[in-house]
Amino acid sequence: MSRDESKLLYAESHEWVDLAEEDGKAVGTIGLSGFALEQLNDLVYMELPELGRELTAGEEFGEVESVKAVSPLYSPVSGKVVAVHEDLPESLEKLNDDPYDFGWIVKVEVSDTNSVESLLDHAAYQKQCAEAG
Amino acid sequence: MMNTRTVSGASFGLTIGRVISLATAGAAENMAIDQAILDSVTRTGVPVLRFYQWAQPTLSLGYFQRLAARSAHAQSEPVGCVRRTTGGGAIVHDRELTYSLTIPVPAGAAGPRSVLYQQTHASIADALADFGIHAVPFCRTGVEPRLESQNSQFLCFQRRTAEDLIVSGYKVLGSAQRKSRSAVLQHGSLLLCTSLYAPQLPGINDLLSTPVTAEQLVPQIVENLSESLGVEWREGSLSNQEIIDADQICRERFDSSLWTARR
Numbered sequence A: 001m002s003r004d005e006s007k008l009l010y011a012e013s014h015e016w017v018d019l020a021e022e023d024g025k026a027v028g029t030i031g032l033s034g035f036a037l038e039q040l041n042d043l044v045y046m047e048l049p050e051l052g053r054e055l056t057a058g059e060e061f062g063e064v065e066s067v068k069a070v071s072p073l074y075s076p077v078s079g080k081v082v083a084v085h086e087d088l089p090e091s092l093e094k095l096n097d098d099p100y101d102f103g104w105i106v107k108v109e110v111s112d113t114n115s116v117e118s119l120l121d122h123a124a125y126q127k128q129c130a131e132a133g
Numbered sequence B: 001m002m003n004t005r006t007v008s009g010a011s012f013g014l015t016i017g018r019v020i021s022l023a024t025a026g027a028a029e030n031m032a033i034d035q036a037i038l039d040s041v042t043r044t045g046v047p048v049l050r051f052y053q054w055a056q057p058t059l060s061l062g063y064f065q066r067l068a069a070r071s072a073h074a075q076s077e078p079v080g081c082v083r084r085t086t087g088g089g090a091i092v093h094d095r096e097l098t099y100s101l102t103i104p105v106p107a108g109a110a111g112p113r114s115v116l117y118q119q120t121h122a123s124i125a126d127a128l129a130d131f132g133i134h135a136v137p138f139c140r141t142g143v144e145p146r147l148e149s150q151n152s153q154f155l156c157f158q159r160r161t162a163e164d165l166i167v168s169g170y171k172v173l174g175s176a177q178r179k180s181r182s183a184v185l186q187h188g189s190l191l192l193c194t195s196l197y198a199p200q201l202p203g204i205n206d207l208l209s210t211p212v213t214a215e216q217l218v219p220q221i222v223e224n225l226s227e228s229l230g231v232e233w234r235e236g237s238l239s240n241q242e243i244i245d246a247d248q249i250c251r252e253r254f255d256s257s258l259w260t261a262r263r
Helices: A034-040 A122-132 B028-043 B069-073 B114-129 B215-230 B238-255
Strands: A015-022 A025-032 A042-049 A061-065 A069-074 A078-084 A105-112 B017-027 B048-054 B057-060 B079-083 B089-093 B096-104 B166-167 B169-177 B183-191 B231-236
Touching: A025 A034, A061 A105, A069 A122, B017 B028, B017 B096, B017 B215, B028 B048, B028 B057, B028 B096, B028 B183, B028 B238, B048 B215, B048 B231, B057 B069, B069 B238, B096 B114, B096 B215, B114 B166, B114 B169, B114 B183, B114 B215
Parallel strands: A069 B169, B017 B048, B017 B231, B057 B079
Antiparallel strands: A015 A025, A025 A105, A042 A061, A061 A069, A078 A105, B048 B096, B057 B089, B096 B183, B166 B169, B169 B183
16 A cells, blocks of 8 residues: 555654554654655665664664765654665665655654654645745 | 856855865864864854865775775775765875865755755866866766766766866866755865876866966865855864864774774
8 A cells, every 4th residue: 555645744854754553562664755855866875774773853864875965864753673674775766756655764663752743744844845945 | 268157056145154274184184174064064054165185195985885896996005095974986085175165054955965066166167267277067068977987986086977077078076965964064176186096087287288286276266165155254273172073083983994994
């Protein structure tokens, strides 16, 4: 089933998160928004975090390179990394076509649901993107 | 000579920035100072422009390059190696002028700051024009970029991206970036003369009859970057905090073999 981008939450730094309950635990699936991927223009490298790493909301969890520019990825939520999309760094050319399904990067077991409150809904995120040009 | 200073883009209005005079340092120290400045601009929002050269010929790897890829370029094997935090290919830093420009970026800005590549390179092209050197961005040479030239070449100066400056068919200036949450560091190398350790790459003085020095170019570049970015550059130096940070970053990262060999 395809993810509906209008139902996702977004960080100001362009990561999306899809919150769902898995085995009674809150799990956030995280990726990069279509807008960000368009701006990044042809990713050539991506570095992923290790499984089990504890992240705090706003903390760097990976890095990408495009047009000789290295940019950090920031976790929108606090919690433990429970899954990593290991195939993604070798398939970056597919990301732009499918940022919300194939393009998931990590899954995080959310430890602090308060960290979600500062995230943007789709409408607010769209407004931010429009202002960023 | 065509004026290339026509790029519209980032402008700070009437902002004061700090320019740090041309100096020579070791490879790890140079990279650590740039990182300390990025951290500082992230905190303060005050732009910093810096010019430097390298105490010893050094190979710098792009952030994502593998150390083992050095074997692809035998001529540079005798020189030391440092890993940058910026992207792109490897550079033999020897007889060159290096600049770093670090500016604040708006919250929520995504992706590489293409305009910054354009503005900086246009300012350097105009400075070169004052010395009779006709440099143009690769995207305006009419040469089609070859896919294999983008990332498969080990050396940055054997790759081509749109804003690289080209003189007589040779790439003489390439730059790369590193973003933080609210700032971007862009540094780049202008080849002045061919290095013994990269003999296939001519510098501007190998393509000219009258040599130009880094000292001659810097004031002109500063003036052009003042105009194009809308920044009044004032002579300054590293702050005490930046010196302390750079020293720590140098020891923990750029001078560490673990960092260099991390890929």
